[in-house]
Amino acid sequence: xxxxxxxxxxxxxxxxxxxxxxxxSTADLPQASPVSIIQRDQTLYVHFVWSQNGWLGKLLxxxxxxxxxxxxxxxxxxxxxxxxxVTVAFSSASSASYSAVVPVSSLPQGAYKVIATLMLHGxxxxxxxxxxxxxxxxxxxxx
Numbered sequence: 001x002x003x004x005x006x007x008x009x010x011x012x013x014x015x016x017x018x019x020x021x022x023x024x025s026t027a028d029l030p031q032a033s034p035v036s037i038i039q040r041d042q043t044l045y046v047h048f049v050w051s052q053n054g055w056l057g058k059l060l061x062x063x064x065x066x067x068x069x070x071x072x073x074x075x076x077x078x079x080x081x082x083x084x085x086v087t088v089a090f091s092s093a094s095s096a097s098y099s100a101v102v103p104v105s106s107l108p109q110g111a112y113k114v115i116a117t118l119m120l121h122g123x124x125x126x127x128x129x130x131x132x133x134x135x136x137x138x139x140x141x142x143x
Contacts, residue, residue: 001050001118001131012057016050018116018133040142043105046070046116048086050131051097063123064090068100073113075137090120112138 001016020035023043038044048068069085086100102116114135120127 001116001133003131004128006128007056010054012052012054012129014050014052014118014129014131016048016118016131018046018048018135020114020135020138021045021047035138036136037139037141040107040109040140043103044107044138046102046104046114046135048100048102048116048118049098050118051095052091052093053095055094057094057096058092060090060092060120061123062090062092064092064127065121066090066098066100067117067119067121068102069117069119070102070104071115071117072104072107072138073115074108075111075113107140109140109142112140114138 001014001018003014021044022035022038023045035044066088067085068088070083072082083102083104086102088098088100091098114137116133116135118131120129
């Protein structure tokens with residue numbers, strides 16, 4: 001994941017990745033990973049895996065939450081409504097690992113630009129701790 005380093009990495013660092021999985025198709029096609037082409041009847045799962053390191057993690061509020069979100073832009077037609085984000089509780093520790101899965105289903109046919117974002121929210125709103133991953137183009141077709 002690409003991380004905006006507004007806080008020195010010696011104080012707090014995020015590392016991780018995002019990958020796509022597909023559900024089984026009604027046409028009994030084999031599942032593949034990485035996936036960049038799916039049938040319209042399949043659910044796409046965007047799997048986030050990340051970790052935090054650094055002493056600042058112990059000082060951040062245990063009320064913080066990670067927000068894992070997926071943005072899909074239909075090429076040539078604009079942004080579509082985004083799937084609901086997945087919220088993961090923050091661990092007040094100098095080192096912690098996390099994962100989240102955002103399901104995406106019922107996409108119309110077409111080609112989509114897919115971006116995954118991760119942001120830490122404090123009790124009073126977003127923090128400057130964030131990351132993103134450009135997952136490229138996803139082709140959705142109907143058999």
